[in-house]
Amino acid sequence: EIVxxxxxxxxxxxxxxxxxxxxxxSQSVSSSYLAWYQHKPGQAPRLxxxxxxxxxxxxxxxxxxxxxxxxxxxxxxRLEPEDFAVYYCQQxxxxxxxxxxxxxxxxx
Amino acid sequence: xVQLVQSGAEVKKPGASVKVSCxxxxxxxxxxxxxWVRQAPGQRLEWMGWINAGNGNTKYSQNFQGxxxxxxxxxxxxxxMELSSLRSEDTAVYYCASxxxxxxxxxxxxxxxxxxxxxxx
Numbered sequence: 001e002i003v004x005x006x007x008x009x010x011x012x013x014x015x016x017x018x019x020x021x022x023x024x025x026s027q028s029v030s031s032s033y034l035a036w037y038q039h040k041p042g043q044a045p046r047l048x049x050x051x052x053x054x055x056x057x058x059x060x061x062x063x064x065x066x067x068x069x070x071x072x073x074x075x076x077x078r079l080e081p082e083d084f085a086v087y088y089c090q091q092x093x094x095x096x097x098x099x100x101x102x103x104x105x106x107x108x
Numbered sequence: 109x110v111q112l113v114q115s116g117a118e119v120k121k122p123g124a125s126v127k128v129s130c131x132x133x134x135x136x137x138x139x140x141x142x143x144w145v146r147q148a149p150g151q152r153l154e155w156m157g158w159i160n161a162g163n164g165n166t167k168y169s170q171n172f173q174g175x176x177x178x179x180x181x182x183x184x185x186x187x188x189m190e191l192s193s194l195r196s197e198d199t200a201v202y203y204c205a206s207x208x209x210x211x212x213x214x215x216x217x218x219x220x221x222x223x224x225x226x227x228x229x
Contacts, residue, residue, distance in 0.1 A: 001171075035216070044203060045219055047217050047218075090153070092214040095169070096155055097155040
């Protein structure tokens with residue numbers, strides 16, 4: 001199965017700053033079938049990005065995804081207070097679908 | 109709008125089975141795949157499997173070694189996940205989650221509220 005490694009584990013930033021989250025796959029993710037989710041405590045995860053770079057419906061354009069093969073990035077251009085959460089990448093190009101370990105974006 | 113409402117929390121003994129339901133509304137149930145994902149305390153999200161709600165075909169993660177069964181009742185727009193031979197490591201929040209669209213059945217777009225399953229003697 002494809003193992004996804006996210007870095008850093010925790011990102012301490014202030015509102016208005018730029019966040020860059022990394023997701024590295026143990027083998028190539030076919031057709032860039034890579035998604036990103038935001039997860040807040042007590043809530044269900046929220047789809048942000050799929051196909052490595054397509055924003056889901058209703059997602060603000062400060063969220064962007066890029067990458068291919070084994071290296072993917074989620075960028076939040078200017079952090080808003082509601083963006084502090086845990087972010088997971090997930091590949092759906094091969095079974096089993098797998099998730100990364102998450103990056104926590106916390107307020108500095 | 110898409111809504112997925114799951115059944116309530118469960119406490120089970122080791123060796124027992126649990127069945128979690130997920131009632132869908134706001135879309136044509138048979139058009140979208142339904143996935144099941146769980147998260148144990150302090151662990152990453154773990155995909156369990158999915159069902160084609162239209163024809164009932166399923167695919168499971170081998171990590172569950174045949175212990176998971178996903179079914180659906182199209183007349184009730186409800187999907188079910190049953191996990192057998194429970195052990196303490198199965199203590200987790202279990203989510204149902206539907207595909208984001210008919211054309212992206214493996215993209216998990218909408219999530220239920222989660223069901224806590226606790227396995228304890």
